Amino acid sequence: MNRYFIVGTLLCFCCAFPSYGEDYSAKRHKMVEEVLADLAANGNPAPGPDVVQAMEKVERHRFVPDWLTRFAYINRPLPIGHGQTISQPVIVALMTDLIKVKAGDKVLEIGTGSGYQAAVLAKIVKSVYSMEIIESLGKEAAERLAALGYGNVQVKMEDGYYGWPAEAPFDAIVVTAAASHVPPPLIAQLKPGGRMVIPLGAQFMTQFLMLVEKHADGTVSSRQIIPVGFVPLTGGH
Amino acid sequence: MAAPRPPFFAIGLLSGCLLAYEIALTRLFSMVLWHHFAYMIISAAMLGYGASGTALALLRERIAPCFNATFLATAAMLALAMPLSFLLAQQVPFNPLELLWDTSQLPKLLTIYLLVALPFFFGGASIGLALWRFGMQAGRVYAADIFGAGAGSLGIVAVLFFMSPGDLLMILAALALFAAAIAAIELKVPRPWLAKLFSGLALLAVVAAHAGWLKIHSSPYKDLSQTLNISGTRMIEERTGPLGQVAVVESTRIPFRYAPGMSLNALDEPPPQLEMFVDGNGPTVLTRFDGNLASLAYLGQLTSALPYHVMGSPAIRLHGPRVLVLGAGAGADVLQALYYRAGRVDAVELDRNIIDLVRNRFGDFSGNLYKRPDVRVHEGEARGFASAGAGQYDLIQVALLDSFGVASAGLYGLSESYLYTVEALQTYLGHLAPEGMLSITRWLTLPPRDSLKLFATAIAALEESGVPDPARRLAMMRGWKTVTLLVKNSDFSPDEIAAIREFSRTRSFDPAYYPGMLPEEANRYNLMARPYFYEGAVALLGPERQDFIDRYKFHIEPATDDRPYFFRYFKWDAAVELFSLRQQGGMALLDWSYPLLVATLIQAVLASILLILAPLAASRARETLPPASAALYFLAIGFAFMFMEIAFIQKFILFLSHPLYALAVVLCAFLIFAALGSWLAGRKQGRATGVRSVTTAIAVLGMVALLYLALLPDLFDALIHLPDPAKIGISAALIALPGICMGIPFPTGMARLACTLPDAIPWAWAINGFASVAGAVLASLLAVHLGFTAVILLAVVLYGGACIAIRGFA
The missing domain is CATH 3.40.50.150 (Vaccinia Virus protein VP39)
Structure with a gap:
């Protein structure tokens, strides 16, 4: 009887920690392929190769809590504590692609969260400046990014409303923190020709993305994008 | 030796605690999650009552020699279960926002549902025990039960004006312990220290309530929780009330600047603000204003x-x-x-x-x-x-x-x-x-x-x-x-x-x-x-x-x-299309609340089959199945009662201004008037077979229901401006006649079954309990789809069906 109990307990332990020794690289590749297929299925243009490469390289399982690592490469948002989430990979890919960043760019991120979006950007651009108002979250993300060798990401635990004037202007801005309005100082810190992207929706529920474009003459226009290929009205019954 | 006297005060108090607990739960769920979940709580209450009925039916012979001890134990268990089951439910990491992402949320929801039902099991058991033990005085026991329930459901609304729902749970636990102490005295239990022990424990619970021992943990995804995560924020004022917990938050480091959807062309910054949250939802902002309109x-x-x-x-x-x-x-x-x-x-x-x-x-x-x-x-x-x-x-x-x-x-x-x-x-x-x-x-x-x-x-x-x-x-x-x-x-x-x-x-x-x-x-x-x-x-x-x-x-x-x-x-x-697009961002476009309602219905049906019907089917009772007509009768009146009750609660939200008021007033009124109807039915049973009284009651109910459907909108419109006490009185008066009519079919059917097939009575209880558990949730689902009018009409049709079914088990 005792023997069965011990074997059963061991089996339970094995089930509880299935991620140990797994090949994350293969899983990541599969996730990226899924993301690309999803974007194509929804009529979104394929993200640039640099975005794909970045998604292939950034270890998402390092950015989620330990108990969720086995879900890290599933295309879904995950809780990261403090009432915050890490975005769905397809949303990260779309957002990163929408701001059209390139090597040598300087990007501002408002809302560091787990640091995953900053890490993806860091693989593409020269420098990422990320701001987080939840101190413990920002500290964890900063430590994580440093430990993982993302030397071109700077994290500051401060109010993101006024942006990062010392490093402005920026080629692109990503605002992942919920805000009731787009802070005017952020628009001011966007370079002419620069782009800002804001995901909108509750936690776990990015429903649409807003892309703000600053034109060469300083005027601003915005676009609202539903990530999913879902048309509310289709012909016929 | 004189016949023992039922513990009337204890029964009234326990019943009041149960109803108050039911209503307090709607407040607690609003605070912790987002919705009042009234339909789920009513369903869980019915599950607890139904399962306790089945347990009593099966264990009656074993319990008989030790009624006093069992009664006291169930009362004490109720006291323990009220705060404990809520505390345990809070430990369940259920996140409605993840319901569609994560299938493990469903068993978590079921766990919460069962935990919520637990106190009702003990409460139902103690009152059911008393009704059974003092069968000769059942009318008076029932009166104490209903009076207590009525007082509890209305009393809690008054108490919520000055006490937070968390503290209230401890006070309800104290009251249940106090009821056990009173019961020990009323039942003349030979161990006098028991009354002292329960009183002492009740005092301890009061002290725990005063010390704010039971903390309410809101979902970390609620607006208030998210705001309090920001460095430099703190709650500077909190007020409690039946309409919600109001929290005022200031942010010393990072101004709030709430300006929903401000134009991208704007350059203005809002002045300093405080944020107010009701039950953790919001914010509504309080902006500093010095008279300068600029x-x-x-x-x-x-x-x-x-x-x-x-x-x-x-x-x-x-x-x-x-x-x-x-x-x-x-x-x-x-x-x-x-x-x-x-x-x-x-x-x-x-x-x-x-x-x-x-x-x-x-x-x-x-x-x-x-x-x-x-x-x-x-x-x-x-x-x-x-x-x-x-x-x-x-x-x-x-x-x-x-x-x-x-x-x-x-x-x-x-x-x-x-x-x-x-x-x-x-x-x-x-x-x-x-x-x-x-x-x-x-x-x-x-x-x-x-x-x-x-x-x-x-x-x-x-x-x-x-x-x-x-x-x-x-x-x-x-x-x-x-x-x-x-x-x-x-x-x-x-x-x-x-x-x-x-x-x-x-x-x-x-x-x-x-x-x-x-x-x-x-x-x-x-x-x-x-x-x-x-x-x-x-x-x-x-x-x-x-x-x-x-x-x-x-x-x-x-x-x-x-x-x-x-x-x-x-x-x-x-939903089907969006679910198929879930990996591509479609999930975010799905509302979680409606699938949650469907999930709750499925779990209500399964739980009531498992906890109410299955134990009977597995016992000797399977040999005394009721005839199909009787089963249909108790099923129909179970569903119909719940349909009417839920539809009335929802309909009276408009008139009484808030779901909590509607729940308290409508539940209380239905309890009292249905009990009056039961009492009237009991008086008549000696003289008639019961078929006529059921038919008459249902005919009157049908007419009143149709009349209300036609008149209530205008009536509400004309009277909605009246002060709350007047509206509560009017609501009770409006519910009186349908309530009385709805109280008649159940005891009449029971009496009829007692004459013909008494061994099938546990089944009648169980089937009616099953219908009540499922009916509470089904009524909400039907209301969303078809509207309250259809739910009320459906209830009338079901009652009509019951009229036919009752003739089948003469």
């Missing part, structure tokens, strides 16, 4: 400022518009009215705690906003005030009070809202000056949901008010995050249309519709793949409206008082 310039950069730019008659310019703000909260819309130099502002707010906070505690901060001579604050419900109000307004503003996250995640999908129904809009329009406007601002959701549903509702309201061409009286403006609908009491003039265009141009907001709008004017600033809002508005105004509504993948049929689910956008067809 500091409020940001309020002119919101879509909700549109009506002030459109109103342009000389009289309004001279005296300033008369404005009515419905749902004033902490006063953001009142400030906006002052910014636009309103001549007079009437602000209606339901929660007296919020009014008091703005007026007194934060009077200096708010610039004594609610004490100004040009601002009159009214405590009351928006619909009630609008119905009763004699005034006429140039502008009625319906404030944007729910949060963006909550609105976009579909968290209110099952919440009744009588603020955005066709009848509500008609009422508002009735209080507009000839050139007046109704302005309603909602969050922008993509693909469009709220705004198109609101537009369709406004068209229906205008048409039902006899307006021949609603298209000439409607305008809608969308920003990047908010949408404002204008409904005018007369046709828009060319000057007003020019003002709409100018407002749009200067703020880069897109007109979604105004009379004479050209297609190329849509979708210019905040670009979308298609001009969804304009196309939707035009389709809704065209001859193909119904076809468009039917084909649209979200539910945008106008909300009515019969189906007041404005926030429900869920459609099964679209």
Whole structure:
């Protein structure tokens, strides 16, 4: 009887920690392929190769809590504590692609969260400046990014409303923190020709993305994008 | 030796605790999650009662020799279970937002459901025991039970004015322990120390309540939890009340700057603000105002400022518009009215705690906003005030009070809202000056949901008010995050249309519709793949409206008082498609609340089969199955009773202003009058077979139900302005007759079964219990789909079926 109990307990332990020794690289590749297929299925243009490469390289399982690592490469948002989430990979890919960043760019991120979006950007651009108002979250993300060798990401635990004037202007801005309005100082810190992207929706529920474009003459226009290929009205019954 | 006396006081007290607990749970669920979950709590209560009935039926012989000990033990277990089951339920990491992402949320929901049912099991067991033990005095025991329940359900509403629901749970535990102590005395238990022990424990529970021992942990995804995560924020004031826990938060390091959907062209920054949350939802902001209107310039950069730019008659310019703000909260819309130099502002707010906070505690901060001579604050419900109000307004503003996250995640999908129904809009329009406007601002959701549903509702309201061409009286403006609908009491003039265009141009907001709008004017600033809002508005105004509504993948049929689910956008067809697109971002477009209701129904059915029916089927009782007619009879009356009760609770929310009031009053009234009906049925049983009394009761009930369906809307409209005590009295009076009628079928059927097949009685209890558990949730599901009228009619039909079935087991 005792023997069965011990074997059963061991089996339970094995089930509880299935991620140990797994090949994350293969899983990541599969996730990226899924993301690309999803974007194509929804009529979104394929993200640039640099975005794909970045998604292939950034270890998402390092950015989620330990108990969720086995879900890290599933295309879904995950809780990261403090009432915050890490975005769905397809949303990260779309957002990163929408701001059209390139090597040598300087990007501002408002809302560091787990640091995953900053890490993806860091693989593409020269420098990422990320701001987080939840101190413990920002500290964890900063430590994580440093430990993982993302030397071109700077994290500051401060109010993101006024942006990062010392490093402005920026080629692109990503605002992942919920805000009731787009802070005017952020628009001011966007370079002419620069782009800002804001995901909108509750936690776990990015429903649409807003892309703000600053034109060469300083005027601003915005676009609202539903990530999913879902048309509310289709012909016929 | 004298016959033992039933523990009347203890029974009354235990019954009161149970009902109070049931109502307290709705408050607790509102605080912890987002919804009151009234249907789930009623269902769980019925499950507890039903399972206790089955347990008693099976263990009766074993319990018989030790009634006193079992009664005391169940009372003590009830005391323990009330706080403990809630504490354990709080430990279950159920997150409704993840319901569609994560299948492990379903067993978590089931665990919460079963934990919630546990106290009802013990409570039901103790009262059921007493009813069984003192069968000869069952009438008096029943009276004590009902009296206690009635007092408990109403008493708790009064207590909630000064005690938080968490502390209240401990007080209820103390009362249940106190009931055990009283029972020990009433039952003359030979161990006198037991009464002292229970009293001592009750005192300890009171001390624990006073010390705030039971902490309520809200979901970390609620607005308040998220705000308190920000460095430098702290709660500076908290008020408790039956309508919600109000929390005021200040942020010393990072200003709040709440300006929903402010124009991208704006350069203004809001002045310092405090945020207010009700049950962790919000915020509604309290803005510092020093009398300098220039500091409020940001309020002119919101879509909700549109009506002030459109109103342009000389009289309004001279005296300033008369404005009515419905749902004033902490006063953001009142400030906006002052910014636009309103001549007079009437602000209606339901929660007296919020009014008091703005007026007194934060009077200096708010610039004594609610004490100004040009601002009159009214405590009351928006619909009630609008119905009763004699005034006429140039502008009625319906404030944007729910949060963006909550609105976009579909968290209110099952919440009744009588603020955005066709009848509500008609009422508002009735209080507009000839050139007046109704302005309603909602969050922008993509693909469009709220705004198109609101537009369709406004068209229906205008048409039902006899307006021949609603298209000439409607305008809608969308920003990047908010949408404002204008409904005018007369046709828009060319000057007003020019003002709409100018407002749009200067703020880069897109007109979604105004009379004479050209297609190329849509979708210019905040670009979308298609001009969804304009196309939707035009389709809704065209001859193909119904076809468009039917084909649209979200539910945008106008909300009515019969189906007041404005926030429900869920459609099964679209759900299947969205679920298949879940990996591609489709999941975010699904409301979780509706699938949650379906999941709750499935678990209610399974749990009641497992805990109520299966134990009987596995026991010797399987040899004494009731005839099919009897089974159908008890099934039908179980469902019918719940359908009536739930429909009445939902219907009375409009009249009594809040779900909690409706739940307390309607439950209490049904209990008392159904008990009266049972008592009347018991008196008659000696003289007649019962078939006639059931038939008569159901015939009367059917007529009353039909009469109410026809008369209640007008009656509510005429009486909604009355003070709360009067409305409670009227509600009870209205429920009296149907309540009495509904109390008759169950005891009559039982008596009939007792004459013919007494061994099948446990089955009758169990089947009725099963129907009550499932019926509570099914009624809510049917109400969402078909409306309250259909639910009530269905109940009448089921009662009619019961009339036929009862003849089958003579």
